[in-house]
Amino acid sequence: MSVPRTILASAAALALVGAAACGGGNAETQRPAGATALYDALPDGVKEAGVIRFAGDSHPPYRIVANDGKTVTGIDKEVQDALGKALGVRTEISIVSGLPAALSGMLASRYDAFNGPVKDTAEREKQFDAIVWMVTRTSYLIPKAGSSAIKSSSDLCGKRIAGTAGSIVEDQAKRLTEWCAQQGKPAIDFIGLADTNGTILAAESGRADAAGMTESAALDVMQKQKDTFTYVTQTDEQGAGVDQLAMLVPKSSGLGPVMLDAFKEIFKNGEYKKIMDKYGLQTVAVEEPKMNTAAAG
Missing domain, CATH: 3.40.190.10 (Periplasmic binding protein-like II)
Incomplete structure (x- = not known):
């Protein structure tokens, strides 16, 4: 018994619709439900992973590591959560042993970023984009x-x-x-x-x-x-001055400019001020985020 062509055509159309709904080659359907305008500018690797991986050592009050060695609270966690929300992806922190491990881990693509607090220097900007978001003494x-x-x-x-x-x-x-x-x-x-x-x-x-x-x-x-x-x-006379503190992102990843835009968004929507006020950091807050200020200067 032959099957009418109209039925075959309808079945084929339904199959195509089902494939599209499951992400079958339609890029638009791959966007997560929480995707934002900045999401589309993220590097493909971050989109595929669905998460931005931060390296972080124990550094209260920026990163307060619980006894389990994994659970992290503090300024960085809240800043990263706000950035993730602006970008439409999750964020996670992996605890490492100090700055050298964070830098080498990023260059080896184990981590996407490190939020310091780390000084923005021209030397570091050769390999990393540095997004300045606070200052310090x-x-x-x-x-x-x-x-x-x-x-x-x-x-x-x-x-x-x-x-x-x-x-x-x-x-x-x-x-x-x-x-x-x-x-x-x-x-x-x-x-x-x-x-x-x-x-x-x-x-x-x-x-x-x-x-x-x-x-x-x-x-x-x-x-x-x-x-x-x-x-x-330490005083200015003793060489202290005010240091620019930055988030570092490997230049090779292409994530730096998008992260700068995410920082601009949390400055604009008030999340940055809310976090800085909560931790009493008004005196070290900046008016706007900037990228690669050391090389520019």
């Missing part, structure tokens, strides 16, 4: 139990300073050491460690006289461990 956390000889940043000359290796603090400590030499004082003994928690423990245990970190991080530690620490802040 360097402070030094001092245990009250051993702080009698450190009343100001000038008293740090000749002292042991723990800091995250390769971080802004290491660079600032070098500038402070130069200032110490100009004053005829002994150099700082910098102890490079993997993360901020390690630097705090070094100061608490007496391995270091102070722990260098961003001022916001120092304030966070003092709030959580009341009556344990005091802190001093």
